[in-house]
Amino acid sequence: MAGEAPEPSAQERAGKAFPVSWDQFHRDCRALTWRLNEVGPFHAVIAITRGGLVPAAIVARELGVRVIDTVCIASYDHTKQGDLHVLKGISEAAMKLGGGTGKGLLIVDDLVDTGKTGKLVREMLPDAHFATVYAKPKGRPLVDTFITEVSQDTWIFFPWDTALSYHPPLRDGAA
Numbered sequence: 001m002a003g004e005a006p007e008p009s010a011q012e013r014a015g016k017a018f019p020v021s022w023d024q025f026h027r028d029c030r031a032l033t034w035r036l037n038e039v040g041p042f043h044a045v046i047a048i049t050r051g052g053l054v055p056a057a058i059v060a061r062e063l064g065v066r067v068i069d070t071v072c073i074a075s076y077d078h079t080k081q082g083d084l085h086v087l088k089g090i091s092e093a094a095m096k097l098g099g100g101t102g103k104g105l106l107i108v109d110d111l112v113d114t115g116k117t118g119k120l121v122r123e124m125l126p127d128a129h130f131a132t133v134y135a136k137p138k139g140r141p142l143v144d145t146f147i148t149e150v151s152q153d154t155w156i157f158f159p160w161d162t163a164l165s166y167h168p169p170l171r172d173g174a175a
């Protein structure tokens with residue numbers, strides 16, 4: 001209806017912002033790898049696209065894993081989660097390496113929020129190890145290894161989604 005306020009996005013509902021720089025993200029991915037090194041070795045890394053591509057590259061490099069596959073899932077349209085769509089499943093070659101159940105495979109994503117994306121991929125690879133860099137409380141039980149937990153009402157801004165811009169001084173009313 002005309003004049004009705006649009007429904008707030010997940011990002012607007014979150015309220016708190018947690019911006020992450022490239023440096024910080026690289027450090028957090030390296031920290032994640034230290035933990036994963038205790039769990040592996042892994043035959044292959046499965047990146048949940050698109051957000052999982054950057055951490056998967058860093059983690060695979062540190063762990064010396066050269067087989068990387070993707071599972072392509074679309075859900076958030078900018079900041080609002082809709083139905084999950086699997087645009088591309090896991091390859092036959094990666095499935096074979098994981099013995100059909102994902103044993104010895106490492107699933108990587110940038111974060112878990114509600115856990116819906118992670119749950120779907122876990123169902124595809126029940127025996128795989130699932131790692132994310134960041135986790136919110138709702139999704140956390142799905143993850144085997146992560147580095148930093150943020151509250152459910154926080155929105156994480158990744159360096160590939162952001163740019164440096166002018167910020168007004170506090171005195172002039174900046175938050």
Ligand SMILES: O=P(O)(O)OC[C@H]1O[C@H](OP(=O)(O)OP(=O)(O)O)[C@H](O)[C@@H]1O
Binds near residue numbers: 110112117139
């Ligand atoms: O735990 P959930 O509530 O399911 O949310 C987590 C997912 O949401 C984001 O991906 P998104 O669907 O925005 O796609 P993208 O990776 O292509 O940015 C993020 O990269 C995770 O994959």
Ligand SMILES: Nc1nc2[nH]cnc2c(=O)[nH]1
Binds near residue numbers: 111112113155156157
């Ligand atoms: N960038 C970003 N994408 C998300 N998808 C679900 N939760 C988040 C979040 O906190 N940040």
Ligand SMILES: [Mg+2]
Binds near residue numbers: 048050
């Ligand atoms: Mg994603």
